[in-house]
Amino acid sequence: MSGFSASLNIWKKFGFQAPMADSSLFIFFNGTTIIYLLIYVDDILVTGEPLDDGTNFRSVVGVFQYLLFTQPDIAFTVNQVCQYMRSPSTTHWAAVKRILHYLKATHDRGIVYKPSSLSLTTFADADYAGDPDDRRSTGGHCIFLGDNLISWISKKQRGVSRSSIEAEY
Known part of the structure; x- marks a missing residue:
């Protein structure tokens, strides 16, 4: 029995079908559920259908x-x-x-504003290639007026940083 035939028989037991055009692709249909299984040497990719209504x-x-x-x-x-x-x-x-x-x-948590000093303090930070999908860094900052958080931002950087120093800069 060839490798393809053995694979096909295994996946057919679970209800998958194999299109003739691609011997490494197996498709499962059950009502509105669709699963695509792609096998290539030692890699496996499993994916399914988007929400019916987003x-x-x-x-x-x-x-x-x-x-x-x-x-x-x-x-x-x-x-x-x-x-x-x-x-x-x-x-x-x-x-x-x-x-x-x-x-x-955590419904009882969150930002509460209260009287405090008028000192302005800011903090900033960034990760290095933190997004596993596109390897871009995320940076952010927050600004406090006394003890009260008054401004903050978290933003994915436009380009891919080549070092942690570049991501921080």
Whole structure:
């Protein structure tokens, strides 16, 4: 039995079909669920269909952007899910639900403004090639007026830094 025939028989047991055009591709169909399995030597890629309707995803993520004013601790995660607004998948929807669970558990936390000194303090930092998808760095800063956070930003850098010094600069 050839390698292809053995692979085909194994994956057919699980309900996958193999198109004749590509012997390393196996496709699983079950109602609205579609899974693509691509096997090449020692690499395996598994992927599936986007959300049927991304309206709820976009609506909830839009609300997250308003919450950033008082809950900057979710800024990085919200930035990550915002990158998939155009074509969210079920994995991205799961990430949104995790943010909702986090917000429910931390509803009593957030920024509270109180009287304090008028001293201005700022902090800045950046990672080096922190995004595993495009290897770009993320930088940010926050500004305090006394004990009150008045401005903050977290932003992916436009280019790929060649060193941690360049990312920080």
